[in-house]
Structure formats: structure tokens, C-alpha cells
Amino acid sequence: xxxxxSIVVGLNAVIVAVTKESPRILTMSGNxxxxxxxxxxxxxxxxxxxxxxxxxxxxxxxxxxxxxxxxRERTGLELGYVEQLYTFGDRNRGPRKHPQEVxxxxxxxxxxxxxEGPPSGTAVARWRDxxxxxPWEDWRDGPPRAIxxxxxxxxxxxxxxxxGDRRRAERRERAGISFGLEGSDWDPDRVLDRxxxxxxxxxxTEARRDADxxxxxxEGSAAxxxxxxxxxxHRRILATGLGRIRGKLRYRPVVFExxxxxxxxxxxxxxxxxxxxxxxxxxxxxxxxxxxxLVEGTGELDTRTGGRPAELFRFRREVLRERRAPGLGLPPGx
Amino acid sequence: xxxxxSIVVGLNAVIVAVTKESPRILTMSGNxxxxxxxxxxxxxxxxxxxxxxxxxxxxxxxxxxxxxxxxRERTGLELGYVEQLYTFGDRNRGPRKHPQEVxxxxxxxxxxxxxEGPPSGTAVARWRDxxxxxPWEDWRDGPPRAIxxxxxxxxxxxxxxxxGDRRRAERRERAGISFGLEGSDWDPDRVLDRxxxxxxxxxxTEARRDADxxxxxxEGSAAxxxxxxxxxxHRRILATGLGRIRGKLRYRPVVFExxxxxxxxxxxxxxxxxxxxxxxxxxxxxxxxxxxxLVEGTGELDTRTGGRPAELFRFRREVLRERRAPGLGLPPGx
DNA sequence: CTGTATTATACTCATCGTGAGCACAAGAGG
DNA sequence: CCTCTTGTGCTCACGATGAGTATAATACAG
Numbered sequence: 001x002x003x004x005x006s007i008v009v010g011l012n013a014v015i016v017a018v019t020k021e022s023p024r025i026l027t028m029s030g031n032x033x034x035x036x037x038x039x040x041x042x043x044x045x046x047x048x049x050x051x052x053x054x055x056x057x058x059x060x061x062x063x064x065x066x067x068x069x070x071x072r073e074r075t076g077l078e079l080g081y082v083e084q085l086y087t088f089g090d091r092n093r094g095p096r097k098h099p100q101e102v103x104x105x106x107x108x109x110x111x112x113x114x115x116e117g118p119p120s121g122t123a124v125a126r127w128r129d130x131x132x133x134x135p136w137e138d139w140r141d142g143p144p145r146a147i148x149x150x151x152x153x154x155x156x157x158x159x160x161x162x163x164g165d166r167r168r169a170e171r172r173e174r175a176g177i178s179f180g181l182e183g184s185d186w187d188p189d190r191v192l193d194r195x196x197x198x199x200x201x202x203x204x205t206e207a208r209r210d211a212d213x214x215x216x217x218x219e220g221s222a223a224x225x226x227x228x229x230x231x232x233x234h235r236r237i238l239a240t241g242l243g244r245i246r247g248k249l250r251y252r253p254v255v256f257e258x259x260x261x262x263x264x265x266x267x268x269x270x271x272x273x274x275x276x277x278x279x280x281x282x283x284x285x286x287x288x289x290x291x292x293x294l295v296e297g298t299g300e301l302d303t304r305t306g307g308r309p310a311e312l313f314r315f316r317r318e319v320l321r322e323r324r325a326p327g328l329g330l331p332p333g334x
Numbered sequence: 335x336x337x338x339x340s341i342v343v344g345l346n347a348v349i350v351a352v353t354k355e356s357p358r359i360l361t362m363s364g365n366x367x368x369x370x371x372x373x374x375x376x377x378x379x380x381x382x383x384x385x386x387x388x389x390x391x392x393x394x395x396x397x398x399x400x401x402x403x404x405x406r407e408r409t410g411l412e413l414g415y416v417e418q419l420y421t422f423g424d425r426n427r428g429p430r431k432h433p434q435e436v437x438x439x440x441x442x443x444x445x446x447x448x449x450e451g452p453p454s455g456t457a458v459a460r461w462r463d464x465x466x467x468x469p470w471e472d473w474r475d476g477p478p479r480a481i482x483x484x485x486x487x488x489x490x491x492x493x494x495x496x497x498g499d500r501r502r503a504e505r506r507e508r509a510g511i512s513f514g515l516e517g518s519d520w521d522p523d524r525v526l527d528r529x530x531x532x533x534x535x536x537x538x539t540e541a542r543r544d545a546d547x548x549x550x551x552x553e554g555s556a557a558x559x560x561x562x563x564x565x566x567x568h569r570r571i572l573a574t575g576l577g578r579i580r581g582k583l584r585y586r587p588v589v590f591e592x593x594x595x596x597x598x599x600x601x602x603x604x605x606x607x608x609x610x611x612x613x614x615x616x617x618x619x620x621x622x623x624x625x626x627x628l629v630e631g632t633g634e635l636d637t638r639t640g641g642r643p644a645e646l647f648r649f650r651r652e653v654l655r656e657r658r659a660p661g662l663g664l665p666p667g668x
Numbered sequence: 669c670t671g672t673a674t675t676a677t678a679c680t681c682a683t684c685g686t687g688a689g690c691a692c693a694a695g696a697g698g
Numbered sequence: 699c700c701t702c703t704t705g706t707g708c709t710c711a712c713g714a715t716g717a718g719t720a721t722a723a724t725a726c727a728g
Binding site: 006007009055057058061062063084086087089090091092103104106108173176177183184185187320321322324 | 340341343389391392395396397418420421423424425426437438440442507510511517518519521654655656658
């Protein structure tokens with residue numbers, strides 16, 4: 001039963017780190033012919049890819065161990081927090097080049113957090129700021145240009161162009177919830193919803209590629225594109241990961257996986273803001289984090305702050321036992 | 335790459351309904367030779383199973399549609415809310431009967447909610463109260479007997495029997511968080527954590543089965559067992575589903591998928607309590623639900639309440655746009 | 669060595685959500 | 699008519715949260 005050879009199972013990884021105030025993910029260029037990572041037989045060509053590894057049925061006992069193993073081997077990175085993200089198994093994921101020749105691909109995607117460090121292993125991988133792929137998700141310096149120029153009006157057109165009042169209302173509601181229009185707040189977690197709407201609107205390259213057959217985006221061309229595209233459905237996977245980590249921040253102390261052992265409170269805040277794509281109130285953030293028992297001061301000070309020296313803090317692991325949902329950041333909204 | 339025939343991909347479903355105050359899941363008896371559901375070639379034998387269906391690579395476009403399709407076909411049920419739960423792919427899932435002959439099985443598990451109704455299709459399926467499988471999870475009438483008689487003391491023994499202070503402290507912490515001992519609250523969501531500890535303790539049948547080779551549990555025997563066992567790792571999958579739905583209740587209005595169009599507030603509360611396994615404060619629940627805009631009254635009254643007639647309410651879908659996390663129930667704790 | 673910029677940290681205040689209860693309303697059944 | 703049962707409105711205390719003011723401690727320019 002279903003041991004048909006036309007099913008392929010692989011693992012994908014969204015590997016996140018934060019450098020300074022920039023959230024980064026590990027990607028590989030599609031041109032690489034890395035024999036282990038990638039090798040996208042049925043992919044589009046030169047576009048970016050998420051790290052990919054096939055599943056060896058004889059290999060490690062668990063999927064997670066398999067993932068940790070090949071990431072270590074190929075990049076030298078030791079993954080900290082790892083969680084399963086989602087399993088993608090729909091047909092027609094990616095360009096419809098030779099639909100009939102393409103096997104059914106089941107990708108089990110994982111989200112992983114690492115402390116920053118250069119990729120050092122055998123793979124051709126590099127860190128990129130994730131807002132390169134999702135420029136409309138970064139609200140730290142006010143509404144992103146992508147939103148102001150184009151997205152909002154494109155959405156209005158899309159709403160107006162629906163057939164009938166009912167469909168129009170549906171679109172209005174959906175867009176409103178996702179993009180925080182008409183009374184709704186902009187919810188940082190809804191990354192996937194937003195990407196999918198933009199896909200439907202044909203505003204991301206992948207949409208046209210999947211529809212028209214093939215659009216080889218040369219580096220630098222299509223300057224008007226919304227964000228850097230990825231191969232296959234990897235940007236969708238990335239959107240899923242981004243949304244997941246933003247949600248997780250609220251109720252699990254996962255940020256600390258991205259930070260060194262000790263850090264100032266501002267550093268912590270900047271990392272949270274980088275992930276959330278939103279600015280936070282400094283004093284309240286401090287209160288939340290200290291009074292919530294998430295951190296404890298080491299007596300030491302960091303003098304490289306530029307102003308008054310800041311105390312260095314460390315994560316209090318005990319908090320896991322004490323509080324139910326020891327997360328932080330991300331205002332709950334209305 | 336990995337199109338090896340020794341990988342098998344299938345779908346599992348945790349299908350939930352609530353009858354009166356009893357949360358139920360759809361299970362099948364392992365003895366059935368249903369040609370579609372089940373047919374557990376490498377399973378243990380007579381134990382209960384979750385609905386299972388192989389993945390046909392040629393079939394439906396998405397995994398979720400495949401699932402909806404075969405559930406409709408075999409049980410006549412139209413699934414409401416469906417979400418992907420987790421993908422299980424570890425080796426050695428289930429009895430080690432013939433380890434070498436067993437293919438690597440990747441199971442994509444889904445959580446689905448339905449309004450109650452008898453299974454009517456071609457499959458040999460039946461509803462069971464899920465606390466049959468997890469008797470220690472039902473705190474609606476105070477601490478469950480399973481906790482009082484046995485579990486607590488077994489955990490104490492387990493903690494004491496660890497090698498060294500460090501390991502002892504680790505076990506104490508882990509058990510404390512999971513079972514709400516020593517200052518921690520009992521968190522309804524941690525269903526999987528608890529099941530895994532009981533598994534490690536050897537208190538659930540599956541643990542001994544997996545270790546010893548084979549323990550065929552005859553109906554009625556092993557009265558001292560903690561809960562009704564299931565085949566393979568299906569009880570683990572079920573625990574995952576139970577935990578997920580409890581967590582989801584907090585921030586998504588999923589309960590309404592289990593209720594008829596109109597209902598009294600007490601009915602709603604009972605359903606939430608059934609899922610959460612915890613009693614809630616009536617007046618506050620009412621306030622939460624009404625002032626949160628989750629429901630709206632229809633003028634009608636239900637006179638079959640036993641006391642004063644209660645107003646019938648309906649779910650307000652608009653709430654999805656208005657509030658960020660329109661969930662309910664489950665006290666946040668400490 | 670003085671002022672200014674920059675960051676760190678303490679404290680206040682209004683508001684709102686939530687846990688816990690009291691009180692009363694409106695039916696059914698003896 | 700009394701009592702039981704369920705439904706519904708309201709209060710009160712407390713803690714979490716959003717927003718802002720004030721002050722401390724450093725670097726650096728002039």
C-alpha cells in the first residue's frame with residue numbers, strides 16, 4: 001500500500017539565527033550541485049532553496065535526529081531548538097514543467113534555531129535576512145514601503161473586482177484580517193495568510209511562474225517584484241516558519257536559543273523585535289521580562305552600550321516550571 | 335533519492351466529536367479487515383486503531399482533501415475543522431515483532447472536528463469516550479482515581495530511583511511540570527508529556543508490549559492497566575491530538591465546530607469542559623463568551639433545561655475579524 | 669570640565685481582564 | 699406553596715498591561 005516508487009519523502013529546514021538586529025535564515029543557491037543538500041531534480045533552476053535532505057529509511061531512528069545530523073555535517077551548525085513545522089504534500093508544488101514526470105513529494109519541514117555563526121561545513125549555504133523574502137513583514141520602522149506602494153491598492157482592486165457582493169465581502173474580510181485593514185490590527189503571526197493572498201494576487205514571482213510555466217528570474221531583474229523569490233514552494237514553507245516562530249515567542253521562551261549566555265535587556269529586546277517585525281515599549285518590555293522571572297541579573301556590566309553601561313542578564317530555566325506561558329513580546333492587540 | 339520502496343506514507347485521523355458531556359473519538363477495532371481503513375499489516379493484532387488511510391500519489395491534489403474524501407466515503411461523516419497535527423516518522427513505532435521486515439512508516443496525522451452523528455459508512459468504526467484511553471486526564475469531578483491510586487506514588491518512586499542528585503532533580507522537575515506536582519499547576523495541555531512519562535514508567539500497556547515483544551491484551555484482562563491501550567503508536571498520536579485541541583481552545587473558536595447552530599451557554603460550557611477535562615466558573619464563562627463577542631443571542635428559548643429556560647445562542651463569525659485570539663475556557667493558571 | 673547625546677533603570681497612573689462570589693429570576697415537580 | 703434547578707445580572711478585589719515621566723550613568727564634542 002502506497003509503497004509506490006512515485007512518492008518521495010524529504011526533510012526541509014527553516015534555520016533561523018539573529019545577527020545584531022537582523023533575523024536570518026540559511027538558504028542555498030539553486031545552482032549549487034551539492035550532492036546532498038538540494039539537488040533539486042524537478043526544481044526551477046537558479047532560485048534560492050531551503051536546505052533539503054532526503055530521508056534515508058535505514059538511517060537515524062527519528063526524523064529530528066536525521067535533520068540535526070545532516071545540518072551538522074553540511075554546515076557545522078549545532079541546532080538548538082528544533083520543532084516540526086508542517087508537512088507539505090500537495091501535488092503541483094512548484095513549476096509545472098513536466099507535471100507527469102514529477103513524483104509526489106512529501107516534505108516534512110522543521111523549524112530550527114541556532115546561535116549565530118558562519119556556515120562552515122561542506123554545503124553551499126549562506127545566511128540571508130529573512131525580510132529579503134518578505135519585505136512587507138518588517139514594521140519596525142513604520143509601514144514598510146512595499147505596503148505603502150502597491151500592496152494596499154492592489155488589495156483594494158482585488159476586492160472590488162470580485163463577482164458579487166458576497167464574494168466582495170469575503171475578500172474584504174479576508175484581506176482585512178490578514179493585512180490589518182478596516183479596523184483589524186496587523187497581526188504579526190499571519191505571515192502565511194499574507195503570502196498566500198499576495199500569491200493569489202499574482203504579486204509574487206512564484207505565482208506567475210506556477211501559472212505561466214516558467215519565469216526564470218535573473219538576479220537583479222524584476223526589480224518591482226515583492227521580495228526575493230524562492231524555488232518550488234520554499235517561500236511558502238518559510239512563511240510558515242516565520243509565522244510559527246512569531247507565535248511561539250508569545251508563550252515559550254525560545255528567543256534565548258538565539259542569544260549568547262549573557263546579554264543586555266536591550267539586546268534581548270532587539271532580537272524579539274527583529275523576529276516580530278515590530279517595535280516594543282522599552283520599559284514595559286523590561287518589566288515583563290524581569291518580573292516574569294524570565295531572566296536574572298549577573299552582577300556584570302556591559303560598557304559597550306554607547307550610553308550608561310547595562311547589566312548583563314541570563315535566562316532563568318526554572319521559569320519553565322513556575323509559569324504556564326513564559327513568553328514575551330508581541331502585544332496581544334485590541 | 336529516497337524513492338526507496340521501504341518507505342510507506344499514510345494518513346491518520348484523530349476525529350473528535352462531543353456527545354452530551356462526553357468527548358469522543360472515532361476508532362476502529364484492529365480485528366476488522368476493512369480493506370481501506372486499517373489493514374494493519376505490521377500491527378499487533380486486536381487492539382484499537384485510529385482511522386488510517388494510505389496516500390495515493392495519483393489521487394487528490396492535497397493531503398487534506400484526501401483525508402476528507404476517505405472519511406466521507408467510509409463513515410459518512412463530513413469533517414468540519416481539519417488541521418494537520420504532526421508527522422510521525424520514527425523507526426520502531428509499535429511492536430518489535432519482525433523489525434527487519436517492517437518498512438519505514440511516515441504517518442501524517444490530522445485532527446478533525448465533527449458534529450456528532452453515528453458513523454454510517456462502510457467502515458467498522460465506533461465512537462469512544464477519549465477518557466477511556468486517558469482516564470487520568472479527566473479532572474471534571476476532582477482528581478481522577480488513576481492519579482490518586484498509583485500514578486502519584488509511582489512517580490515518586492521513579493524520582494527516588496534515579497541515579498544521582500542531578501538526575502533525580504531532572505525527573506522531579508519534569509514530573510512536576512507535567513503532572514502539576516510541587517507548586518506547579520496541572521496544565522491540561524500537557525497530555526503528551528504525561529503519556530510519555532507513563533510510558534517510560536511502564537504504566538501503559540504499550541510500553542511493555544514494545545519492550546517485551548508482544549503482550550496481547552485480551553478484552554477485560556489487565557484490569558489494572560492505565561486506560562485502554564491502542565495499537566502501534568496510535569495512543570501517542572491521540573495524546574498529541576488531545577493536547578492540541580485543548581491548546582487551540584484558548585485562542586481559536588474551534589468549539590463551535592462541535593456544536594449545532596444554536597445552543598445554550600451551558601451546553602457550550604459543558605463541551606468546553608469535556609474537552610479541557612476541567613470545570614469552569616459559570617458566570618465568568620458566560621461573561622467571557624458574551625462580552626468577547628463570540629456569540630449572539632437568538633431571541634429563542636430552550637425549555638428543556640430542567641430549570642429556568644435558557645436563551646439559545648449562535649456563533650458570531652465576525653469575531654474572527656474583531657479580536658486577535660477569540661478563544662475561551664482553560665484558566666491561564668498561576 | 670561642561671554641556672549634550674545616548675542608553676539604562678525606577679516609578680506612577682489609568683485601564684482592563686479575570687477569579688470569586690452574592691443575589692435574584694424563572695421554570696419544573698411534589 | 700415550597701423547594702430544587704438552572705439562568706442571568708452585578709459587584710469587588712487584584713493583577714497584568716499600555717503609556718508616560720523622571721532620573722542615573724556613561725561617552726564625546728566643544
